[in-house]
């Protein structure tokens with residue numbers, strides 16, 4: 001699943017969003033101004049509503065004709081203006097001496113990136129195929145897919161120019177970065193260009209948007225936007241990739257499986273599901289489980305019975321758990337610690353941790369899915385154990 005249109009990483013993306021919204025509203029208004037009167041007039045002048053003698057022969061109405069010519073002309077010029085200025089921003093390359101230029105090559109079925117030589121003369125060449133995961137007939141991964149070195153590393157707040165081409169005997173590809181609203185054909189024997197200036201450190205998906213051959217959809221890559229010092233530390237070295245296992249990090253796993261479309265990872269925002277930023281249960285969720293019990297995650301302890309606490313005790317416990325179990329522990333928590341442990345961490349995986357997204361919780365939630373008061377999380381049986389470990393490590397480190 002692409003991280004895409006809900007994120008915006010560049011000035012160009014902002015421009016294009018603005019143009020889109022303005023065009024959309026103008027279209028809605030123009031559409032309504034034609035269709036609503038049309039429906040009304042069709043009704044008003046329906047055969048059964050008019051008599052012959054009511055009908056007048058009107059040849060023209062100058063005022064009305066001026067209005068319906070001038071108003072749409074102006075509004076369409078507004079559309080044009082926003083489209084045009086966005087296009088100019090996207091198409092005007094920044095000065096080469098104030099930018100980093102990277103050569104991009106798309107070929108069946110991979111992206112390659114080549115940088116200019118660094119001060120010690122070393123040329124970074126990255127890229128390669130995204131290795132597809134191999135699954136057995138039950139959808140279980142028997143061999144993991146990897147990003148390998150297939151990411152493009154760039155510094156934040158810097159103009160990046162991409163000089164793109166494809167080998168002469170290859171096919172047309174299209175370099176598409178949804179979060180940057182950036183897409184351009186990559187054509188054999190021709191150089192096409194795009195530029196961007198990413199405003200936020202992060203990882204953004206790259207796809208091939210050409211849908212005419214078997215594996216364009218697997219031409220998966222990423223743009224990894226790094227803080228400037230990290231970028232230059234890597235660029236000036238002869239290391240393959242910057243420090244950190246970018247292609248297979250917990251963050252990459254969350255991205256690849258589409259977790260991020262339902263879960264915020266770095267903010268407190270509740271999307272479809274809860275944020276995975278910090279611990280985790282809201283007071284309402286804890287109360288809900290206390291009142292109704294729960295039996296769906298497959299822990300060794302089995303079901304959690306309903307009614308382990310009630311009234312002010314329950315309130316007090318819920319507030320304590322939702323607060324991350326900090327401060328003095330209310331005495332009433334004794335009703336819970338027998339199973340969840342004194343520290344709420346779930347006694348070595350025999351019952352759920354109430355304070356962290358540990359490996360056991362992730363594994364159980366992904367295996368069984370989870371239905372709660374926030375909604376339904378589908379099961380993800382094909383996320384591998386290694387990926388779960390990575391995600392837990394990543395969530396813990398934050």
Ligand SMILES: [Cu+2]
Pocket residue numbers: 106172173174208209210215216217219
């Ligand atoms: Cu392609």
